[in-house]
Structures are given as structure tokens and as C-alpha cells.
Amino acid sequence: MNARINWVGYQTIVRKEITRILRIWGQTIVPPAITMSLYFIIFGELIGRRIGDMGGFTYMEFIVPGLVIMSVITNSYGNMVSSFFGAKFGKHIEELLISPLPNWVILCGYVTGALVRGLMVGAVVLMISLLFTHLQVKHALVTISVLLLTAIVFALAGMINAIYARKFDDIAIIPTFVLAPLTYLGGVFYSISLLPPFWQKVSIVNPILYMVNGFRYGILGVSDVSLLQTYGVIISAGILLFTWCMWLLHKGTGLRT
Amino acid sequence: MMLALEVKNLRKTYANGVEALKGINLEVAEGDFFALLGPNGAGKSTLIGIVSSLVRATAGETLVFGTSVQRERSRAMSHIGLVPQELNFNMFEKPFEIVANQAGYYGIPRKIANARAEKYLRQLQLWDKAFSISRTLSGGMKRRLMIARAMVNEPRLLILDEPTAGVDIEIRRSMWEFIEQINADGTTVILTTHYLEEAEQLCRNIAIIDHGSIIENTGMKSLLSTLDIETFILDLREPISAAPQIEGMNLVLRDGITLEASLPKKKSLNFLFSELERQDIHVRSMRNKANRLEELFLGLVEKNNDGKNPGGKKAVAGVAP
Numbered sequence: 061m062n063a064r065i066n067w068v069g070y071q072t073i074v075r076k077e078i079t080r081i082l083r084i085w086g087q088t089i090v091p092p093a094i095t096m097s098l099y100f101i102i103f104g105e106l107i108g109r110r111i112g113d114m115g116g117f118t119y120m121e122f123i124v125p126g127l128v129i130m131s132v133i134t135n136s137y138g139n140m141v142s143s144f145f146g147a148k149f150g151k152h153i154e155e156l157l158i159s160p161l162p163n164w165v166i167l168c169g170y171v172t173g174a175l176v177r178g179l180m181v182g183a184v185v186l187m188i189s190l191l192f193t194h195l196q197v198k199h200a201l202v203t204i205s206v207l208l209l210t211a212i213v214f215a216l217a218g219m220i221n222a223i224y225a226r227k228f229d230d231i232a233i234i235p236t237f238v239l240a241p242l243t244y245l246g247g248v249f250y251s252i253s254l255l256p257p258f259w260q261k262v263s264i265v266n267p268i269l270y271m272v273n274g275f276r277y278g279i280l281g282v283s284d285v286s287l288l289q290t291y292g293v294i295i296s297a298g299i300l301l302f303t304w305c306m307w308l309l310h311k312g313t314g315l316r317t
Numbered sequence: 318m319m320l321a322l323e324v325k326n327l328r329k330t331y332a333n334g335v336e337a338l339k340g341i342n343l344e345v346a347e348g349d350f351f352a353l354l355g356p357n358g359a360g361k362s363t364l365i366g367i368v369s370s371l372v373r374a375t376a377g378e379t380l381v382f383g384t385s386v387q388r389e390r391s392r393a394m395s396h397i398g399l400v401p402q403e404l405n406f407n408m409f410e411k412p413f414e415i416v417a418n419q420a421g422y423y424g425i426p427r428k429i430a431n432a433r434a435e436k437y438l439r440q441l442q443l444w445d446k447a448f449s450i451s452r453t454l455s456g457g458m459k460r461r462l463m464i465a466r467a468m469v470n471e472p473r474l475l476i477l478d479e480p481t482a483g484v485d486i487e488i489r490r491s492m493w494e495f496i497e498q499i500n501a502d503g504t505t506v507i508l509t510t511h512y513l514e515e516a517e518q519l520c521r522n523i524a525i526i527d528h529g530s531i532i533e534n535t536g537m538k539s540l541l542s543t544l545d546i547e548t549f550i551l552d553l554r555e556p557i558s559a560a561p562q563i564e565g566m567n568l569v570l571r572d573g574i575t576l577e578a579s580l581p582k583k584k585s586l587n588f589l590f591s592e593l594e595r596q597d598i599h600v601r602s603m604r605n606k607a608n609r610l611e612e613l614f615l616g617l618v619e620k621n622n623d624g625k626n627p628g629g630k631k632a633v634a635g636v637a638p
Contacts, residue, residue, distance in 0.1 A: 069423075
């Protein structure tokens, strides 16, 4: 009985989230496609030709996995934070809070919605990249698993941001001052082997480095870090963030007075 | 008798120290149409918030059809439909989506959810707007949308927190009819409202809450029967120069042709009219000065305030008692 209620409830949240993503496609799908096209043209084509090879690949080939995972990170986080905070701000989150659905179903529904947006944008960016270069996926399972796990991790992080946020400024601070710097310094545009030893050590504490390199390994077969480290960091981050989210939902932080 | 709602020694103190509920006890029987009244800030919305699990109680317990909201939230919530005071749906979604999705949150499969969404949107005369963007609906339509949404899981207990606020009289009356029908079909209804005429007309039992405590909890008829004096406004056919004197009644001339008559319960209206007739004063029309419940409500709240503030109105007005 409960399992059926939870399953229908989960499907309803996911359906609602997908409807929202498609309803505002001009805000959800188009902007990242344009931004990434500019990255491909400027960094891949114009500057990349002068840079030459990196890790045995053309610069364009090298940055494609990083740019795909970067758009997945940004969009899964952005979808969660804007959708959940919007529901909180507009008070329609109460539709879910007064329902019989347990917190974990609400969390899973929103995470799936964010995952779908991340994957949709990732797919669009990947298709655009094929206009500029030719890619062959070396390790399909690694590619898919790193992509999914990364989207889940950032959806969970977005939920924490949305729960603590009290005003719209609060949902812009983390993406601008934390997420963007970590992503750009996470090896999207370079191999950390090019950095001086001190900055290589600093880069190792950036979790996004492992996601970018894990995904790059899946597509190109090269990485600055081991696969074990990649999965270790992503799975640990996922467990930590899921536990944090559940604790906040259980306490009712920012949701129940 | 099964209780739809049982509140035991419920307390709520907010983080800022405000004590919104001071250990209240309340019972609402299954099938009842129950009025929960009180001035602004009395604790009504806090109580409704705790029953619907949006607010956490500091102490005490709330049982919905015997299931504890605090210990078995999911099961207790499956019995409840809530129409909150503030609009709380996504203004960019369509009414049909809003209502059908709400059914989904209660585990109702999509096919049934869609059928129910249509049924309640039609019953609340919103079907022609079912696929419009919700923010384009009028104020009354938005209120009715929240009722349709609350009904879609066919709750055993429907809580309406000022459902007719800002709604014109015609729509208000159609909403009353709808809610009365729901109650007649077996749904227990708890209503808070500032339109006391609404509570008097619809509800069988009543609780008045003030400063976080229940100051009256009784049947509507029994409460109304405690009203000692009723005041009527009489519109006269011809002007008179002074208020007539009638034994046992207080008559005040408001202007030349408007007379205010306060009658003790033991005096009949026939007696008033015959006395006026005898003094050659003819009445053209008559109405209650205030709704009966309104008079009682104000009396009870005033009495409660006097008890809390012996200085009474003078102290409030800033004059030394």
C-alpha cells in the first residue's frame, strides 16, 4: 500500500519537474547550448589550434568531456536549487509537505528531475560538440556511471542550498562563488600535470577534478587521477550529501516551523 | 463515537518566544461541521498548521481519526485535505495539472487522478479554466481551485482556513453549497472564517480561540441561546422627534427615522411592535444590528481580554486606569 503511494508520488514529482523543464525550455535548455557552443568555437577552434595536443588528443577533443560534465553539474544543481527554492518561496512546496509522502520520496523525485535536466543539457552539448570534433566513447559504463553519479551529487548539493536559502540572492551565491571556480579549476580546460607541484596538490582537494577526469577517462581513456579515486570521491560525496539532505528534511529546516 | 480530530494539551512556542498555543484540548466528532473562530493572531492558523504537519508542536499530541500526526505523520495526512489561508499553488501551472498532481502525491494513479481533477474542477465551476495558466484566474477562482485541490484525495477531514476571504457574495454562497454537500456526504469539515454569518449558517459546533487558549467550545445552537439581548435597527415610515419609552427595552433614536431597539430575550418582537403601534410609530423595515454570533464572539473575546488586562480598554487607550 505504502510502496504504491510512494511510487505514484515519486512519478508525479518527476512528471511535474520534467513538465517544468520543458515549459521553460528557453531558460533550461537553450542558454547552456549557446554558452557551450561559444566555448567550442573560442577555446576549441580559435585558441585550441594554437595550443596543440594535450594528453595525446587535439585540444578540442580534450575539452569536450570537461565541457559536457560542466554543463551537467551546472544544470543539475541549477534545476534543483531553482525548482525547490521556487516551490518554497511560492509556498507550493506545502502541497508535498501536507501529503503522506515521506521525505525520501520527495528528495528522490526532485533529484530525478534535476538528473533529467542535467542529462538533457549534457546530451545537447555532446551533440553540439560533434559539429566540431569526432568522438568515440572508450568506456561506456564508466562514462554513463560517472555522468549519473555526478548529476545526483550536484542535485543533492542544490537541495541543501535551496533548503537553507531564504531569498533569491542565497541561491546565486554558491553557484557564482563556489561552483564556478571549482569547475573551472577542476581540469576542464587543462591537465593538472601542467600545473606546478604546489597547485597540483591544491587541485587534488577539488572534488570536481575527479568527476571531470572520470568522465574524460570514460570518453577518451585518459585521466589525471585513478578510477578508484574518482568513484571513491563521487560515492562518498553522494552519501554525505544524501544524509545531510535527509537530516534537514527530517528537522524541517526552512520548511516546517 | 469516532473522533475526526483530537487535540491533547497542545502547546506551541515559536523560536522568537511567542507562545501561540497554551496547552489546548479540542475534539471534533466525525461528520461534524465545526467552526474554529478567533481574532487575528489568536492561534487558529498555528493549530491548523500543527494538524496538517506544517508546524511542529512544542508539546502535546494531535490525532486525526485516531492516528497521531506526531508519530505516524504519513498515515494521519492521508485523511486530511487542507485549504490554506494564503494562495499556495504554482501560479505558472494549469489548474488541471495542480489538482491532478496533488492526487498523485496521495498515491492516486494518473488515470483516476485525471478523472477526479475533472470532477472537482467541474463541481467548482472551473472546468472552462482548467488549462489556463493559474495566475490568470480571478481571486474567487483561485480560492475555488484550492478547494478542488484539497478535495481531490477525497479526505475524511477537510480543513478550510478562511476559504471565502475576498470572495464576492455570489461565489461565496456557491462555495457554501459545495461545502455543505461535502459535509452531507460524510466529510468532516473544520472552518475558520472572519465572516461569522458563514459560521453561524454552516457550523453545528464551535470553538473560540483567543491568545492561544480555547475560551468557548460548545454547540452553535447552545452558544446562540446564551445571547441575552438582541439589537435591531428599525427604519420608520415617518420621522419622530424623540425615542419612545417602552418598559424593559432600550430604544435609541439614531436619526429622525432610524430607531435602534435592544430587546432582552424574554421580550417578544410582537410586544415591541404593538407598543410602537400604540404610540403611532410605524415601522417600514427591520434588520439585525449585528449577526448574533458576532455579538457573542465580541462579548467573549472582550471578556477574555478584560480578564488578561484588568486595566481594560482604558489601559489600552493609554489612559491611566
